[in-house]
Ligand SMILES: Nc1ncnc2c1ncn2[C@@H]1O[C@H](COP(=O)(O)OP(=O)(O)OP(=O)(O)O)[C@@H](O)[C@H]1O
């Protein structure tokens with residue numbers, strides 16, 4: 001995920017034990033956070049209300065005012081400011097209770113530093129991303145924006161404006177990388193609940209058993225390993241919005257439970273008997289074909305109707321190529337800032353080449369290609385050859401494909417590259433690499449006869465020609481490529 005760090009993340013640490021606060025302050029400062037310390041609960045609360053912090057990390061037992069009260073009062077005024085509680089083992093129950101009052105999470109003392117840093121990074125990131133409205137249509141310097149002024153996106157902005165202030169559930173659809181998550185945040189930020197919590201959960205990233213307790217919470221002893229009670233995200237998001245990403249990946253068992261929550265507006269913790277009323281707006285997203293999933297009995301139809309009160313369908317990038325130049329400008333300036341290049345630009349023929357791409361990975365893929373081109377250009381104007389290089393599948397994947405004893409190894413290679421670069425374009429890369437190979441071999445075996453190759457592939461000659469040009473395999477490109 002792209003993030004611009006023009007100014008550092010500010011953390012308020014409320015801790016009365018000087019040993020702990022000094023140690024933590026040092027560790028956090030080493031990570032680049034700017035840390036302020038208060039040793040009393042009342043002073044901490046006052047400071048958090050006075051100064052702009054991105055995150056509060058507070059002890060539970062404090063002089064002046066307890067951590068629980070800090071959470072309750074601070075959350076009432078600044079519901080989007082995440083508060084992480086630190087607590088000794090004996091008081092864990094209280095910390096768990098505090099999540100009902102809006103604490104982001106808690107951590108037991110003595111804590112392991114990597115887990116602490118992980119939690120802080122996650123909370124700070126969500127705080128930053130939520131604190132500024134996603135701009136619609138027009139880029140605003142230093143802010144995340146939904147870019148694209150073409151007619152398709154104009155309709156989407158209107159739709160966002162229309163649904164934002166109505167408390168209805170929204171289902172966001174679209175291919176991978178089309179901006180579903182960005183739209184979800186925009187709907188939240190432009191709506192009436194913008195000052196209430198927003199909690200995002202990726203249903204595909206959490207195993208089924210954990211997902212249920214993540215969403216609905218659990219009682220102590222509900223299952224092996226449940227040694228403490230857990231407050232679920234629905235309870236935590238009460239009054240606010242919950243974003244269920246990749247809802248199409250939710251298992252039927254969890255779907256039933258979610259349906260019950262939406263119907264009854266109450267939540268029951270796993271292994272618990274009590275029900276708690278919850279008022280939560282649900283925004284969902286998926287790239288899956290839910291109608292097909294319903295036919296295949298993988299997705300519940302009744303749940304589908306509950307979630308799909310308003311549907312927003314994000315068009316793939318290839319259907320709104322007119323937005324490509326604006327997107328390029330936007331990503332050039334964002335990554336330019338990050339890479340320290342002033343006013344990066346791209347040659348017109350390079351922009352044209354990008355406009356013509358099929359973009360199976362949509363905006364995310366374009367973003368990655370622009371970033372790679374910018375890196376290749378090393379601070380100078382981005383030229384056609386930089387873009388060509390950025391579009392070409394990585395050498396590691398092509399050679400791996402030829403040498404791989406199995407498809408699995410090849411896929412693993414692409415995944416490993418994506419993990420290493422955290423680039424989020426494994427899907428697009430895989431498709432492009434495989435596709436290029438397919439076209440290159442077909443045209444070779446057809447001895448340059450495009451009509452024949454097109455027939456084998458089951459595509460039109462026009463598509464064949466376009467693909468050959470795209471992958472630099474068209475004979476007319478030879479001279480151009482050599483120059
Ligand atoms: N219209 C847009 N303007 C600017 N940036 C965009 C736009 N659409 C998407 N992006 C950027 O592209 C990347 C992917 O967007 P996002 O994560 O919202 O996609 P997604 O549809 O949720 O993808 P996936 O299905 O893979 O989860 C993000 O970095 C996002 O900021």
Ligand SMILES: [Mg+2]
Pocket residue numbers: 180181245285
């Ligand atoms: Mg997404």
